[in-house]
Amino acid sequence: MIQLPLSKLSNVGTTIFSQMTQLANENEAINLSQGFPDFMPDSELLDLVNHFIKKGFNQYAPMGGMISLKEEIARKIENSHAAIYHPDSEITVTAGGTQAIFTAIATFVKKDDEVIIFEPAYDCYEPTVELFGGIVKRFEMKAPDYEIDWNAMKNLISENTKMIILNNPNNPSGKVLKENDLQELIKIVEGTSILILSDEVYENIVFDGKQHLSICKYPELKNRSLLIASFGKLFHVTGWKIGYCAAPKILTDEFRKIHQFNVFSVNTPIQLALAEYMKDENHYNSLNVFFQEKRDFLKQGLVTTSFELLDCEGTYFQSLRYDKISDKNDFEFARELTVNHKVASVPFSSFYKNKLNEHVIRLCFAKKQETLEKAIENLSKL
Numbered sequence: 237m238i239q240l241p242l243s244k245l246s247n248v249g250t251t252i253f254s255q256m257t258q259l260a261n262e263n264e265a266i267n268l269s270q271g272f273p274d275f276m277p278d279s280e281l282l283d284l285v286n287h288f289i290k291k292g293f294n295q296y297a298p299m300g301g302m303i304s305l306k307e308e309i310a311r312k313i314e315n316s317h318a319a320i321y322h323p324d325s326e327i328t329v330t331a332g333g334t335q336a337i338f339t340a341i342a343t344f345v346k347k348d349d350e351v352i353i354f355e356p357a358y359d360c361y362e363p364t365v366e367l368f369g370g371i372v373k374r375f376e377m378k379a380p381d382y383e384i385d386w387n388a389m390k391n392l393i394s395e396n397t398k399m400i401i402l403n404n405p406n407n408p409s410g411k412v413l414k415e416n417d418l419q420e421l422i423k424i425v426e427g428t429s430i431l432i433l434s435d436e437v438y439e440n441i442v443f444d445g446k447q448h449l450s451i452c453k454y455p456e457l458k459n460r461s462l463l464i465a466s467f468g469k470l471f472h473v474t475g476w477k478i479g480y481c482a483a484p485k486i487l488t489d490e491f492r493k494i495h496q497f498n499v500f501s502v503n504t505p506i507q508l509a510l511a512e513y514m515k516d517e518n519h520y521n522s523l524n525v526f527f528q529e530k531r532d533f534l535k536q537g538l539v540t541t542s543f544e545l546l547d548c549e550g551t552y553f554q555s556l557r558y559d560k561i562s563d564k565n566d567f568e569f570a571r572e573l574t575v576n577h578k579v580a581s582v583p584f585s586s587f588y589k590n591k592l593n594e595h596v597i598r599l600c601f602a603k604k605q606e607t608l609e610k611a612i613e614n615l616s617k618l
């Protein structure tokens with residue numbers, strides 16, 4: 237019998253999303269836990285993929301991505317944020333946001349480097365930093381508004397700080413950074429070599445006329461940032477696992493040294509289809525309205541319940557505080573909700589290292605009308 241080597245991630249189990257999805261399936265519950273749409277993507281996009289497959293574009297793409305797609309990405313960023321990235325040398329197409337995040341951390345974080353993350357945090361940041369010997373420093377944002385106290389955050393900075401990871405709009409809280417947040421960040425990193433990994437996979441899902449303030453809008457931040465996005469979120473195709481990293485050439489050159497051995501290149505026909513599809517800006521500019529209607533439908537449906545609906549400024553997640561309904565911890569509450577009321581959610585404590593329990597759960601509203609209707613009906617019985 238061989239002796240297993242020590243686990244490199246001894247504290248890591250299966251993600252909460254897989255756990256809740258499994259519980260939902262076992263209990264035939266409506267799955268509002270994992271962040272994926274339960275409706276079909278646009279058939280025009282599906283036809284385009286089919287077209288390029290049949291045309292014979294089925295072999296390796298260039299390592300950094302198909303130029304037609306990179307050009308469309310550069311155009312989108314320029315139109316949205318007046319920021320320029322050179323398509324060929326500053327944009328890399330990746331196998332989803334997750335691979336871009338992994339590669340960015342693998343590229344720059346070395347042993348004992350400190351990386352600041354904001355909690356509640358998406359689950360892949362911390363283990364990836366640890367895998368490369370980095371040390372995670374956490375700043376906890378708390379219910380109900382998840383504001384960042386930048387004076388307190390500043391205390392986490394040290395001479396070993398290598399990277400700050402931002403997630404804007406934030407999953408799970410739905411919080412969107414404001415001008416003041418970005419200005420505070422500019423002051424904090426000024427004169428340092430700190431890099432910023434800006435996870436903006438929900439960039440086009442911002443509500444109530446608010447603007448998404450991308451890191452790339454600010455030259456002082458853009459020049460030290462890796463901007464990460466996901467077509468899975470943009471075009472309702474999370475299963476295609478395709479996204480990108482936009483970063484100044486000096487950072488992109490390093491990023492690609494790892495990218496080429498991590499994945500080398502990404503699905504050719506899908507890249508070509510996305511490039512064609514992106515030519516019509518309405519395909520992504522209409523996303524805010526599309527998801528705002530879903531958010532409002534869910535909120536309206538739950539308004540008479542005892543849940544407290546926290547502000548959802550962006551993303552496709554609505555947070556509910558349930559302390560008027562139960563004093564159970566959020567994990568237990570989410571479990572009971574799935575088993576007894578047939579609605580699966582994600583407990584917020586799973587987004588905090590120290591399992592901060594503020595009696596909040598997350599619901600994904602990227603779902604068909606009828607799915608949301610059923611969920612509202614079940615939740616209204618509580």
Ligand SMILES: Cc1ncc(COP(=O)(O)O)c(C=O)c1O
Pocket residue numbers: 271331332333334335358403407435437465466467468469474477478479
């Ligand atoms: C905040 C955040 N970042 C990154 C990702 C990963 O994106 P992808 O599915 O393209 O890998 C997700 C997916 O849910 C996410 O919510």
